[in-house]
Amino acid sequence: MTAATSNRNIPELGAIRFENVTKTFGSVTALDDVSVSFAANKINVLLGLSGSGKSTMLRHINGLHKPSKGGVWTLGTPVHSAGAATLRGLRNDVGMIFQQFHLVESMSVLENVCTGKLGSLRGPRFGLWSYPRAVREAAMEQLARVGLADKAFQRAGTLSGGQQQRVAIARALIQRPTVLLADEPVASLDPLSSAGVIELLTRISREENLTVICSLHQVPIALEFADRIVGLNAGRVVLDRPAAGMTHDDVDGIYAPIPVDERTELAG
Amino acid sequence: MTVDTDASHSAHTGIPHTDASHTGTSHAKVPLPPRPRPSANRIAAGSTLVIILIAAIWSVVALEINVASMVRSLDNAGNFVSRIFPLDFPPLGELLVMTGQTLAIVVVATVLAVVLSLPVALFAAANTTSGPVMRGVSRTIIVMCRAVPDLIFAIVLFRLFGLGALPGILALGLHSIGMVGKLYADAIEELDGGPAEAVRSAGGSRLQWITSTVIPQVMPQLIATALHRFDINLRTSVLLGYVGVGGIGLELANALRTMQYQRGMALALVILALCIALEMLSGAIRASLLGRVPANRRGVLGFIDRVAAGWITAPRGGRELQRGKDGRVRIAPQWDRERIGRFAGVALTIAIVALATVYADLDFSTLAEDLLALPQVLGTFLPPSPQDLIDTLLEAMLVTVQIGLAATLLGLVLALPIGVFAARNVASSGFVANLFRTIIVIIRGLPELILAIVFIVITGLGPIAGTLALAIGSVGLLGKLVADSLEETDVRVQDAVRATGATPIQVFFAATLRQAAPQFIAHVLYQLDVNIRSATLLGIVGAGGIGFYLLNASRVQEFDVVTFIIVMVLVTVLAVEAVAVWTRKALR
Numbered sequence: 001m002t003a004a005t006s007n008r009n010i011p012e013l014g015a016i017r018f019e020n021v022t023k024t025f026g027s028v029t030a031l032d033d034v035s036v037s038f039a040a041n042k043i044n045v046l047l048g049l050s051g052s053g054k055s056t057m058l059r060h061i062n063g064l065h066k067p068s069k070g071g072v073w074t075l076g077t078p079v080h081s082a083g084a085a086t087l088r089g090l091r092n093d094v095g096m097i098f099q100q101f102h103l104v105e106s107m108s109v110l111e112n113v114c115t116g117k118l119g120s121l122r123g124p125r126f127g128l129w130s131y132p133r134a135v136r137e138a139a140m141e142q143l144a145r146v147g148l149a150d151k152a153f154q155r156a157g158t159l160s161g162g163q164q165q166r167v168a169i170a171r172a173l174i175q176r177p178t179v180l181l182a183d184e185p186v187a188s189l190d191p192l193s194s195a196g197v198i199e200l201l202t203r204i205s206r207e208e209n210l211t212v213i214c215s216l217h218q219v220p221i222a223l224e225f226a227d228r229i230v231g232l233n234a235g236r237v238v239l240d241r242p243a244a245g246m247t248h249d250d251v252d253g254i255y256a257p258i259p260v261d262e263r264t265e266l267a268g
Numbered sequence: 269m270t271v272d273t274d275a276s277h278s279a280h281t282g283i284p285h286t287d288a289s290h291t292g293t294s295h296a297k298v299p300l301p302p303r304p305r306p307s308a309n310r311i312a313a314g315s316t317l318v319i320i321l322i323a324a325i326w327s328v329v330a331l332e333i334n335v336a337s338m339v340r341s342l343d344n345a346g347n348f349v350s351r352i353f354p355l356d357f358p359p360l361g362e363l364l365v366m367t368g369q370t371l372a373i374v375v376v377a378t379v380l381a382v383v384l385s386l387p388v389a390l391f392a393a394a395n396t397t398s399g400p401v402m403r404g405v406s407r408t409i410i411v412m413c414r415a416v417p418d419l420i421f422a423i424v425l426f427r428l429f430g431l432g433a434l435p436g437i438l439a440l441g442l443h444s445i446g447m448v449g450k451l452y453a454d455a456i457e458e459l460d461g462g463p464a465e466a467v468r469s470a471g472g473s474r475l476q477w478i479t480s481t482v483i484p485q486v487m488p489q490l491i492a493t494a495l496h497r498f499d500i501n502l503r504t505s506v507l508l509g510y511v512g513v514g515g516i517g518l519e520l521a522n523a524l525r526t527m528q529y530q531r532g533m534a535l536a537l538v539i540l541a542l543c544i545a546l547e548m549l550s551g552a553i554r555a556s557l558l559g560r561v562p563a564n565r566r567g568v569l570g571f572i573d574r575v576a577a578g579w580i581t582a583p584r585g586g587r588e589l590q591r592g593k594d595g596r597v598r599i600a601p602q603w604d605r606e607r608i609g610r611f612a613g614v615a616l617t618i619a620i621v622a623l624a625t626v627y628a629d630l631d632f633s634t635l636a637e638d639l640l641a642l643p644q645v646l647g648t649f650l651p652p653s654p655q656d657l658i659d660t661l662l663e664a665m666l667v668t669v670q671i672g673l674a675a676t677l678l679g680l681v682l683a684l685p686i687g688v689f690a691a692r693n694v695a696s697s698g699f700v701a702n703l704f705r706t707i708i709v710i711i712r713g714l715p716e717l718i719l720a721i722v723f724i725v726i727t728g729l730g731p732i733a734g735t736l737a738l739a740i741g742s743v744g745l746l747g748k749l750v751a752d753s754l755e756e757t758d759v760r761v762q763d764a765v766r767a768t769g770a771t772p773i774q775v776f777f778a779a780t781l782r783q784a785a786p787q788f789i790a791h792v793l794y795q796l797d798v799n800i801r802s803a804t805l806l807g808i809v810g811a812g813g814i815g816f817y818l819l820n821a822s823r824v825q826e827f828d829v830v831t832f833i834i835v836m837v838l839v840t841v842l843a844v845e846a847v848a849v850w851t852r853k854a855l856r
């Protein structure tokens with residue numbers, strides 16, 4: 001048994017739990033018998049080459065994907081068997097940010113942030129004034145928090161990449177989530193904006209005691225940002241340990257092509 | 269750029285290198301590699317094109333469109349002038365009333381089209397549909413609405429609802445779904461799915477992510493398409509005057525039916541002015557909405573830009589987070605010029621639509637009754653039967669197809685030189701290009717109905733009038749497409765050919781035309797499809813073909829014949845479209 005799976009019965013370590021999850025897309029195996037759990041209130045970073053399964057793993061946590069085999073539990077909800085209504089409820093507690101920000105560029109910044117609250121609102125919304133006043137106020141507060149209150153009425157598409165990602169963070173925060181998923185949040189940003197966004201994410205995660213699962217491909221950022229690092233290679237977990245005291249060399253193994261018979265050894 | 273040339277460079281050195289050394293050392297003849305066999309599909313598509321071309325030439329001959337009949341109609345042209353002058357305009361008050369009626373019908377019809385098309389498009393688009401069944405149903409609705417001409421909708425709906433504005437509005441609205449629904453679905457399918465996924469992962473429902481991310485993203489295209497359709501509906505509504513749709517078209521039809529050519533031509537002129545003015549307005553709004561205009565324009569155009577600005581420009585930033593006395597966050601955007609303009613635009617639109625709805629004077633009092641009578645009314649249309657007219661009807665249908673084929677061929681012959689001169693990368697000077705571009709724009713602005721009426725007055729009733737009207741009409745679209753596809757071709761290839769010392773004409777045939785050919789053929793096939801549909805319609809004003817019999821059958825209430833003609837038209841139109849679509853795909 002690997003370290004990861006043997007932890008699964010300790011409750012405070014089980015905010016999110018993958019049990020023998022395999023995910024195939026046609027003939028591609030994106031996740032290959034993954035068993036791992038993520039502790040509450042910690043910043044977890046997924047590392048791995050492009051195509052190693054990081055996005056697929058994140059998308060299982062809020063049910064954007066369902067496993068082909070195995071089970072995923074998020075905050076006690078069995079995601080693999082959850083129906084639409086249960087999933088909506090769960091997603092309300094799980095914020096997500098993306099590499100490409102995913103804002104509606106022609107909409108105002110403020111309205112973009114309001115859309116984060118849709119999970120707890122009933123019925124369709126169109127236009128800023130269709131959101132309850134409390135939601136608009138909350139959106140303003142979150143914008144102030146990410147330092148963009150003065151851009152509230154600007155079109156989202158006119159902001160810089162770093163600013164857009166901050167808006168996306170505000171959109172996730174307005175949900176008041178307990179889990180925050182971040183899929184390569186700084187991969188499209190220049191180094192300076194990246195540093196700003198990571199700093200913001202770290203500060204807010206600590207303030208709100210968030211459970212963060214973040215995929216990254218910059219090892220130095222990961223080492224600084226993470227409490228724990230999980231390495232993926234070809235859909236398998238090949239590294240899983242606390243980030244404290246880890247060096248560049250420790251991480252290098254993740255990126256090497258690994259012969260099949262050595263995989264279990266590395267994962268331990 | 270650099271990467272591009274580098275890549276092609278290395279690709280080039282790779283292969284010819286061996287060739288050069290080969291010929292260099294031995295001077296042996298390089299054997300020609302066997303020509304790759306064209307696929308069966310391409311052969312079939314090529315043959316189809318040849319067959320269509322032969323059919324088109326045969327149509328021109330069969331319809332007797334030749335020098336002799338042209339000369340004959342030149343005589344008539346003289347008579348024409350004497351017959352229509354002096355123009356007889358109705359009193360201004362009357363004119364305003366009928367124009368208002370027409371505009372009201374067209375506005376309400378277009379709004380109806382948008383309201384119906386949006387849900388259909390959402391179910392038809394792959395990224396927003398609820399499942400394959402609904403998608404199939406919606407796609408079928410779109411295809412059927414496009415295939416059934418407005419005229420046929422109008423005939424059936426007049427029978428159902430009786431006279432009034434309602435049948436005309438429904439006819440225009442329903443047929444519009446064919447185009448508007450299709451364009452909306454295409455626009456939705458092209459969207460970036462990211463924002464929708466973000467809302468989904470925040471727990472938003474399908475309806476929520478559609479209204480909060482999909483609709484705002486396609487809003488400019490939704491409005492632009494609606495305006496485009498408004499122009500088309502305006503033209504069609506005039507034509508539908510022949511079957512009783514009210515407004516200026518009805519007056520025109522009455523005038524021509526009673527041979528009052530002076531009144532008829534005066535009305536035609538008013539319609540022409542109306543169409544051109546509204547097309548210019550809607551064109552300006554569309555360009556502004558899609559962000560294809562220079563910044564800081566003044567006057568009317570500046571106002572239009574500001575109205576459209578909600579989707580185009582960035583409002584100025586607000587202030588830092590502010591709290592009121594009660595400690596609540598202040599949410600107050602600034603009322604800048606763009607915002608005021610956008611609100612004015614929305615208010616104006618609502619006012620126009622409300623006014624049009626009132627003015628159209630819709631009478632719903634008998635709606636329930638009428639709908640209850642639906643099965644019985646539909647019964648009179650069934651079963652379809654040609655009565656004893658089968659030969660006549662088949663021949664008329666053939667004439668309609670011939671008109672479409674001949675018009676497309678003649679239009680193409682006229683459009684080629686005009687389009688070539690209008691292309692900036694082919695024309696010898698910017699002035700020439702602009703001149704021909706202007707000619708094309710003017711031709712595009714002419715409603716085919718007006719052209720048909722002019723030709724009917726000149727050449728008399730019959731297919732020649734219809735063919736010439738559609739041929740001229742085709743020059744507008746084909747000329748533009750010819751010019752555009754030439755301008756889109758890769759200039760570097762032309763430079764390469766020119767560098768070998770080729771003459772401009774050689775450059776044109778070897779490089780420009782060769783590159784543009786596939787697109788070109790696609791456009792011509794599309795125009796053929798459109799022309800055959802239009803030929804059906806123009807028949808009702810007496811421009812030859814099946815439309816005349818359709819109108820007659822509905823006048824004398826032989827509704828089984830109407831249905832027979834409808835089925836014939838549908839089968840023909842769908843078959844032509846299928847062939848056109850298949851050929852375009854096979855040649856791509």
Ligand SMILES: Nc1ncnc2c1ncn2[C@@H]1O[C@H](COP(=O)(O)OP(=O)(O)O)[C@@H](O)[C@H]1O
Pocket residue numbers: 025028029030048049050051052053054055056057
């Ligand atoms: N929706 C999908 N359909 C088909 N294949 C997919 C899909 N999503 C991911 N994959 C495949 O799964 C593998 C893992 O992809 P992904 O999780 O996106 O990797 P990463 O985020 O680490 O770059 C890749 O081979 C990818 O091509």
Ligand SMILES: [Mg+2]
Pocket residue numbers: 051054055056183184
């Ligand atoms: Mg990824």
